[in-house]
Amino acid sequence: MLVVSISLFLLPRRIQYPATLLLIVSIIIFSGQVALQAFSSTNPVHISFIRLFGDEIFLVIDQISAFFILVINLTMLTGILYAKGYLKPYLPGKSKKALALHYFNFVWLHISMLLVCMLRDGLSFLIVWELMSFTSFFLVIFESEKASTIKYGIQYLIQMHIGFAFLLVAFLISGMITGEPVGFESLEKYFSEQAVFPLFLLFFVGFGIKAGFIPFHTWLPHAHPAAPSHVSGIMSGVMIKMGIYGIIRVLTFIHTDLLAIGIFLLIISFISGVIGVILAIVQHDIKKLLAYHSIENIGIIGLGIGVGVIGMATENFTLATLGLAGGFLHILNHSLFKSLLFYTAGNIYRQTHTRNIEMLGGLIKKMPKTAFFFLLGSVAISGLPPFNGFISEFLIYLGMFKELHTGDLMLSLLLLGGIVGLVLIGGLAIYCFTKVFSVVFLGNPRSNQTEKAKEVEGSMFISKYIIGFFIVFIGLLPVLILKPLAGVVSVFVTDVSALTAIAPSLQGITISLSIFILVIAALWLVRKWVTKTKPIETGPTWGCGYTGANPAVHQYTATSYADYIGNLAKYITGTRKHFKPIEKDEIFPAPRKFETHSSDVFEDYLVSKPSGKLLKFLDRIAVFQTGNIQHYLLYAIVFMILILVLTILNLV
Amino acid sequence: MVLNPVVIFLVSLVFPGVVARTKAKIVGRKGAPVVQPFFDNIRLFQKGNVYSQTTSWIFQIAPVIYFSTIFMAMLFIPLGKQPALLSFEGDFVVFAYLLAFGKFMMIAAAMDTGSGFEGMGANREAFYSLLVEPAFFIVIASMALLTNHTSFYNLFNNLHLESELSYLIAVLSVYIFLWIAMIENSRLPVDDPKTHLELTMVHEVMVLDYSGFDLALIQLANGIKFAIYGALIFNFVLPMQDYFVAQLVIFFVVQLLFAISVGALESFKARNKMAKNPQWILSLSALAILGFLSVLIITGKIILMD
Incomplete structure (x- = not known):
């Protein structure tokens, strides 16, 4: 594989991309096969990998690994498909070597992520973990001619290594105390003999930096905007999930003291979810906004897993199953809509050369297909039916509501907290995405380059159709994913009958949402038929009788839309306004500037x-x-x- | 079962009329007949449309989706012993999120006009509905805690079986739902449908640019939304009633009382200061949490000193 991927440097420019595509597809076919095999068997699949310092190292693929492998493969496929169109404007300016380096790292990021999910041995795991950080670092600094890109790239690399240090220490502690070879397997013994929480905390910090839990999230809002869009899509869609994978993998070895861990996960996820979305609302850089949204979604995933762990600790199998299933499904869902949103944001950046949403506007008329897919992603990420985000949140909700009655006082209060958290996150997400969709795509263009924007070529939509299909498919037919989910959850919980028990609910959702779509379609036809004979006029928007306003300026901006949240949460967002108030004796006020800034x-x-x-x-x-x-x-x-x-x- | 949406729809046709009539009576006017809003809608359906040049297909499809979400929400409402057309575990989550989807589209449509005023209204709508949502879910959570069920039908039908104390919860829930209904339907004290100044409008300003068929759909949907909340309130107060006719009579009486009280509240209550709205709306969630704590006491999870 190494030889083949190095040959990318030697190939002529023209076939570099097809060769990379071929490589990625062959990796997908190979790993996908193994993953499917692992899905169908109850025991983990063992494959001999390499010999390292005389020890034979195995790839171990259980259902959790298989699930993550499938998620990685799907997003890598859409990523490489999208990269073709996205990289086109860069081709003339980049040397053959620079492009080859990019493709090379792309392939190796894919391989390293797959290996992260499969390796159990400590040393080799840390090596591929490091490889993942490095390859993604090189992908981030693709536009290395910009000074800020390098700066944020380095910042990313440093933070990854802080995480790495925590992981190293955690692995070494477990290996030293148990006397077993360093690796995940030694954790089984460690956690059964020693205090669970401190070592878990070390692992959580190490993996949490990758996943982007607040307060370890600070690299995300800088690295994502700096990276090219297909890379941001992949990093946000799947790479940060490797942190989640690590936490989940560690959790499989913990059998005692789960309650404290569950509560810890629940609280930190609640904070990540709510604060992540609040910080997202006040952003103006579309990719930075999406990056903060990844933190929010990591929070939702964490809520699901935390609730699941609490369920495991209190032997509430319904809660455990539904919480974990919701968390796992949200991993898949988030990889879908977040990559879709980053790819569409890439379209916008490519055509308008700006990421500042205050410069955009009215793009729905210039880029209708991009607008459609962005809307699809926005509605899905807000967790609204009939799309996939709703299903994962529904599973978590249902688990929590079902167990309110049976648990003790503390459990009931925790669950109420979880419910309120999900509700708040949902409401804030709607607030955020109505803002970004409306300001970018609706109304009037706010700058010249936006006015001249054109739709990107059709081939850039192949990946979006694929993602869109899955978003709608999971949203409308959630029953079909119950079985694979049950397989993944069964690694944790022996009795997953709760998942099959909610099949009627999911069928109910399918029926209601089908009716919903039919009603919309029917009503649309009726509307067409009724208004066919009626006079249709167009005119300017109602401006209170004043027609002299500049339509581009006389609009609600992203800043004003975010103002409520900026004020409500000013201690978190650090929103500051700079302006000079008009003096009393100033009869003819001088021109003024109004600026707002927010930080984290x-x-x-x-x-x-x-x-x-x-x-x-x-x-x-x-x-x-x-x-x-x-x-x-x-x-x-x-x-x-x-x-x-x-x-x-x-x-x- | 099929009857539930039908009666809710029937009520929705006269509901805004009753509210308007009550308000007229209180201030000493004669007032329009209660079916006037219904006739207004019919007239609107026959009219043509005027669109702003700025708008796109979002503006045209939003009323259709908005109406459909509320139509669907209607199918989730049980009436006493009559189960809803669509009833399954967790149906209230679908109910709430469908309504949210409709709101999402209406907010986007308001922003689609590129008007500063409509943006302001859309922004307020998004903010207020995000603040009010927790109250709804906490009330439902208290009911789920009390009854150990997770569908509208079972929640309501088992509410009063456990203990007589549950009537306390029902009263509190009705109170909270009344205000949720007022906020969700953009009424006083958060929003004033009578206001003529765009700057102080919330819902009204969002639909400023709508006309004809689309406006009629929105008005119709708003009526249904009111009737849905009325039906939910009816479910709280209904003493177990096996007689279908009696149930139906109680349903209409509750809806009538609800409409009259909305009219009365609107007549006697002043509008909140805009900046005070968030606190006021959040106080509903605080009340809902009080309800939740009381249920914890009722179910014996919090044991008070004896």
Whole structure:
């Protein structure tokens, strides 16, 4: 594989892309086959992989791995299909080597993610984990001619390594204390003998940085906008889910003390979900907004898993099954609509060269297909029927509502918290996506380049049709995914009958949503038929009788739309307004500017301020580094005298 | 079963009329006949449409989707012992999210006109409905906690079986639902349908650019929405009634009382300050949490000192 992928550097430009596509497809076919095999058998599939330092390393594929492999493959396929059109404008400006490097890393990101899901051995797992971070880093800095891209790329790489350090320590601790070879398998023994929570916390931080749980999320809103859109789609769609995979994998080895872990997951997911979406609302950069939305969705996934873990701890099998099933399904769902949204955002960026939504507007007329798919993604990500996001949230809801009665006081209160969390996230997501869809696609264009935008070519929509199909399919026929979900959940819970028990509900959803679509269609036809003979006029929008307004300016902006949330949550979003109020005696006011800025309180206090302080401290130390040779000689003498004195005093 | 949507629909035709009539009576006017809004809609259906040049297909499809979501929501409502047409575990989640989908489309449609006023209204609508949503779910959660069921029909039918204390919960829930209905239907004290100033409108300004068939659909849907909430309130207060006719009579009486009380509230209540609306709406969720805590006490999960 390595040889084949290196050959990408040698191929002529023209066949670089087809060769990459071929590579990706062959990886998908190969790994997909194994995954399907693992799905159909109850025991994990073992495949001999390589020999590392004399030990034979196996690929172990159980149903969880298989599920993640399928999700990865689907998104990588749509990603590479989309990359063709998206990269086209870059082709003339990039050298053959730069493109080859991009494709090479693309292929290896795919391979490393697949291996992350399959390896159980500690050393090899950490190697592929590292490989995943590096390949994605190179993918992010594709537009390396921009200084900010490099800056955010490096920031990403540093944060990944902080996570890596936590994982390394966690693996080493478990290996040292149990005396078994370092790896996931040693956790079984560790967790049965030692205190569970501290080591879990180490793993959670390590994997949580990748997944983007608040407060470990600060790399996401910078790396995603910096990366090219097909890469952001993949990173947000599947790569951050590798963090979730890690947490889930660790959870499979924990059998005691689950309640504390469940509550911890529930609380941190609640925070991630609600704060993630609040921060998303105040963004103006469309890709940054989507990045914050990934944090929100990680929160929903975490809510599902947290509720599931609480269910496992309290032996509430219905709660455990439905929570976990909802969480797993949301992993798949989010990979679908988030990649769709990033790809459509890529279309917008390609045609208008801006990501600032305040410069856009009215694109639905210029780019109707893009608008349609963005709307589909928006409705789906807001968790509204009849699309897939609703189904996963429905499963989590149903699990929580069903167990309200049976649990004890604490469980009831926790579940109420979970319900309120999901409701709030849902409402805020609608707020956010009505904002972004409306400001970008509806109304009048707000800038020149937006006015001249044209639809992208048809081939860029192949990937979107594929994703759209799955979004509608899962939304309308959720019964069909019950069986695979039951397989995945059965790794955790032996009795998954709760999933089959809710089949009537899902059938009810299918029936109601089919009626819903029929009603819409029928009503649309009736409307057409009735209004056919009626006079249709067009005119300007009602402007309270004032017709002199500039339609592009006289519109609601994203800033004003977000104002309510910005004010309500100003301690989190740090929204500041800069303007000079009009003085009393100012009869003819001078022209004025109004600016708002928002930041991320976690980034300010957890990343920027500490690293700023560290830099200041290091600056202070740097007074020793004078560049003057006499000084350095003096240091050497002082050091030697110090040694001498210490030796005399018997201190060293 | 088939009858539920039919009677709800019938009520919806005169509901806005009754509200208007009550308001007229209170201020000493004679008022229009209660079927006037219905006639207005028929007239609108016969008219042509005027569209803004700025709008796209979103603007045209939104009323259709909005009406369909509310039509679907109607099919989820049981009436006493009559189960709903669509009834399954978790149906209330579908009910709430369908309504949210309709709202999503109406907000997008308002933004589609490119008007600053309509944007303002859309923004407020999005904000208020996001604030009111938790109250609905917490009330349902208290009922699920009390009855251990998860569908509208079973929730309502088992509400009063457990203990007489549940009537307390029912009263509180009716109170909360009354205000949820007022907010969801853009009535006082959050929104004032009478206002003539675009700056202070919420729902009215969102549909400023609609005309003809589309406007009629929206008005019709609003009526049904009111009747749906009336039906939910009816389900709370209904003493177990096996006689179908008696049930039907009680249903109409409850809806009538609901409409009159909406009219009366509108006549005597002043509108909130815009900036105070969020607190006011959130106080409903706080009340709902009180209800939830009371249910915890009723079910013996919180044990008070004896």
